[in-house]
Amino acid sequence: MKKISLGKTGITSDKNGFGALPIQRISFEDAERIILKAIEGGITYFDTARFYTDSEQKLGRALAGRRHEVTIATKTMCRTTEEFWTQLNQSLTDLRTDYIDIYQFHNPDFCPRPGDGTGLYEVMLDAKKQGKILHIGITNHRLPVAEEAIDSGLYETLQFPFSYLAAPQDLALAEKCAQNGMGFIAMKALSGGLINRADVAYAFCDQYDYVLPIWGIQKMSELDEFLECGKNPPAYDEEMRAFVASERAQLSGDFCRGCGYCMPCPAGIKINDCARMSLMIRRAPVEIYMNKEYQAEMQKIKGCLHCDSCRQKCPYGLDTPALLEKNLLDYEEVLAGKAL
Known part of the structure; x- marks a missing residue:
């Protein structure tokens, strides 16, 4: 399987990353079966978040005894230093580990920096010094925040939406990360479920040697599709290019990406x-x-x-x-x- 080096972190991964947000919707037993099959299939990068209800617990249960084989990335939506430590320690408990490979600020509306008055970056550094986290990352959906994070030199990884539906300026972020020795993790590679051809999604991302896509998986059939792509990578050929052009025409403009950051709704609207x-x-x-x-x-x-x-x-x-x-x-x- 094709491998990717994640910036200067020293982390290498198969081109398939496992997005663990969707396993919230399935049982612990089903999640464990899927996760273990993913490992057997060569997947080593697992992405979750404190915000994803019981996702960390399900990963922790499935990865017990396999911790040394995998990379775990999780996230915090903390707004205070107290919340930071509470969320980090809970993540460590739920993941059944004493360290997290990549700990990320989860879609903040600003780029945390030393001396910005929040103390958030300072406690992230403290956690790294204590060995509770190995690498500092940030995830975002906002181009200006992502650009600032890259320019700051403070972060080892950026996680940002990246798919064949992304705008040119969004795609350029990945190249900028590569130029700055920063790992780029592609979220929403299926655009929140709107992209329904795994082979095209994989082939598009596979063009970029510096992009690690994470696929949201909750069914064994979905996992099987991406494992097959990893073993026999589909070529991004003329048929796929024409298909993508049609998709971009259909899905251009203002459409909901399904990120869920507007939730919960006080009126109960999904x-x-x-x-x-x-x-x-x-x-x-x-x-x-x-x-x-x-x-x-x-x-x-x-x-x-x-x-x-x-x-x-x-x-x-x-x-x-x-x-x-x-x-x-x-x-x-x-x-x-x-x-x-």
């Missing part, structure tokens, strides 16, 4: 599903989204409190309330018989 409904019903069998459960979820949009919280939190600057209303109108028209 924003990262509802704001993408128009796309999902056109990219999967429509019947999946026409059941009573989805209809009830979409109707919650009518109870929007207009608090503007989702718009303020969106790292992509979307007018989320307007996007929700647009998706609801389209959904109701499809329910009434509008052809897709």
Whole structure:
């Protein structure tokens, strides 16, 4: 399998990274089976976060006795130094380890620096000196914050959205990281589930020797697809290029990436599903989204409190309330018989 060196960290990995956000949705037993098969298939890089409910616990259980074989990256959304230590120590407990390979600030709205008044970077350094973490990283969805993190020289890795749907300036971040000896980890390589061809997603990322994509996996069939890509890498050929051009034309403009940073919604709206409904019903069998459960979820949009919280939190600057209303109108028209 093709290997990648993650900047100056000294970490090497297969070109398949395991994104452990989706294992929140499955049982401990199913998660363990998938994770162990991933290791047997050559995957060594596992990405999780304190924010991902029981994901760390599931990884910790599955990786018990296999810790020396893998790289674990997790994240903190701390806002204070006290929260930093609480979250770090809980992550260590749940992951059943005494150190974390890469510890990342999780999508902060600024770039933590020494002397910025928060003390966050200082405690990150303290944790590294204590051996609780080995490398300092940052994840983000905001281009200016990501650029600042690279320019600062303070971080060993950057995790940022990267797929064939990304804008040119987003793709350029990966090259800038490589030029600065910084590891680049590609999140949202499937664009939050909107990309439904694993071979094309893999082949696109495989063009970049300095990019480590992490794939969100919750089914054995999904894992099998990426293991096969790793063993027999698909070529990014003319058919794939034409397919990507068509995808970019269809998915250009303002669309929800499903990152979930607008959640929870005080009105109970599942924003990262509802704001993408128009796309999902056109990219999967429509019947999946026409059941009573989805209809009830979409109707919650009518109870929007207009608090503007989702718009303020969106790292992509979307007018989320307007996007929700647009998706609801389209959904109701499809329910009434509008052809897709």
